[in-house]
Amino acid sequence: MKYDRILIRYGEISTKGRNRNKFVEKLRKSVRIALAPFPNVKVEASRDRMYVLLNGENGKDVIGKLKNVFGIQSFSPAIKVDRDVEVLKQTSLELVTSLYNEGETFKITPKRSDKAFELNTDGINHAIGGHLLQNIPGLKVDVKNPDINLRIEVRKEAIYLSCEIIQGAGGLPVGSSGKAMLMLSGGIDSPVAGYMAMKRGLEIEAVHFFSPPFTSERSKEKVVDLSRKLAGIYGSIKLHIVPFTNIQQAIREQIPENYSMTTTRRMMLRITDEIRKKQDGLAIVTGESLGQVASQTLESMYAINEVTNTPILRPLITMDKTDIIKIAQEIDTLEISNRPFEDCCTIFVPSSPKTKPKREKVNRYESYFDFEPMIQEAVEKVETLVIKQVDEQHSEFESLF
């Protein structure tokens, strides 16, 4: 029996009152992007359900893609039938017969959102259940723990049959919560932070600090590849690459070694905030996890955070490294993050950075030098890349594969 559509149930969107249409529109866009490889698929959205019409595309592959779309609570492969009891009987029988193995049990879960239908839920139970029992020898009913649970949803326009509920990724549709800048270093944590922020509906633009020749083209490539993984969620992502060499050298000359890390982070945050303003974002996302390294102690965050009052979102703040690694593995960024190239955080590391920097001190050290023009210059010279899900460089190699 071939399913012809996939029925999508919304997650928290359902509770969003008057903003619902906006949310549904964002989800529909996410689904469209995820299903771009299937040109025949059609997406129909209504207030409380979305339908993906397969039109002959491979249902299994489509399901694989839908599993990663944020904002979907669950979905079911389904068949649409006319509101006619005889047709319903016939299709139910075909569907259950195709799934039935010797000795299995079933139940029917009817749902009648349109009360005008001739049968009520009991009536559906009776009519369809009886029809199945009569026509499938050996089939038994088990309402507590059935092998096959046939869901029959009677709606105004038609009746939908499904037998399986697949859990979705949850969260909110990307873009429904607004836009934020993600500070993307190339390490394990920041891509995971970006992923989690996107899961809560944020649209993300990545910011990366690049210090040639101290960091190489290959470390930049690493960040491009990480961005591409995140682009997989929403089709594409903007990556802002900030030339950072001059500032890092200035810090090295002007700031005492044990405070250089604190100042470096403050500069990065100031620059990211400038880019955020330009791009109309409302927050900055980082991969900080409390106490993980010297710059992520509470004292450090207090000293660094002073430079802006833009909300800084830290999705990983209370997570252990092992849990972060687990997610990195799931979203396929771990291997990329583990590539052994220097990034802006690993060069110029002082031998003993302050774990408890003081605001007064860092402000005093920074007061002897005017960083502002350098920051403005860096922001002006930002190189912005739009990273697509599909790698163009890859296609240069295409003929080799």
Add this chain to the structure above:
Amino acid sequence: MIYFDNSATTKPYNEVLDSFVTVSSKYFGNPSSLHSMGGQAEKLLSQAREQVAKLLSVRPSEIYFTSGGTESNNIAIKGAALLNRSRGRHLITSSVEHASVMAAMEQLEQVGFEITYLPVDEYGRVSVDDVKNAIRPDTTVISIMQVNNEVGTIQPIKEIGDLLKKYPSILFHVDTVQGIGKVPMNLYENRVDLCSLSAHKFHGLKGTGALFIREGARLAPLFSGGNQERQMRSGTENVAGAVSMAKALRMTMDNSKAGINNMREIQTLLRGELSSFEGVQIHTPINGSAPHIFNFSLNGLKAEVFIHALEQDGIFVSTTSACSSKKKTSSKTLLAMGVPETIADSAFRISLSFANTKEEALMVIAAMKKAANQLRKVMN
């Protein structure tokens, strides 16, 4: 020329050769180098890994490039046995495995491991009950080939995998060198931990292959060195080899469905025509065998003489497996199946590729008829 010895090796696809040459001359950097040429080579390598993984429906991090089937089998079996030796020293395999599995097992036997060699039935097949009964608390590795290289029998990998779901600590190695592209198999569903591939069996180049190591399965590497392939296989990566293998595998998988049907039809034709031959005994089972391998004996004819006779007509077939045929010993697989030595000594193996045709098969049949008649006259 009619080449019917594709289980020994296959002719590389031209496209595969082109890829190898282009990568070798244009992108010859060492993937470990920090400069951009190293970067390009690394990109090619990881793209090759992604493609192989995708074609096998596994994760890229589970694919390790090696020099071929023998090396993959050695890393899998010895690496798994050695790393787990504190847990147990008992290994299980079948008595019809490829030489690289057998010899690796024998080597381990010499250093204190105990090996159970499972018997096979008259069709060359291992019984799942035998596997079950052989398992002991100290069993660490079970190695069973997917398709026998001499007679083409498909082993009950799925059933063994299902059985082993109850034994999570045992590593299950499957040698799929003969099966890939010809007998579909799902590694995850069959609970396979380790799986060996060799590219020259599917129109790739000699010296290229891969080992699948399921995430979480741990092995001791056999080579010490620069820790390439995530420490599992030291030695500068053969980027051109990996890319060409990825291409060969893609082309094989693309053509797999039609190719299998075609080979199956040719085999049926061969079987039908040969059954009318005088003194023929067909060793390849009708059911549960791979489409490309067909093994039979012609009573009273020495295989080697017969093969040279066919060669004069430009036809290339084989006695037993290429790896053991030079040793002039009888086919181990056939003896294990209970075939008498005299008959095993006159066994031939025809092995097909997707590109072989029925016309070729008919020509081979005619040539065999002619050669058999001539030789019988001389020998009697």
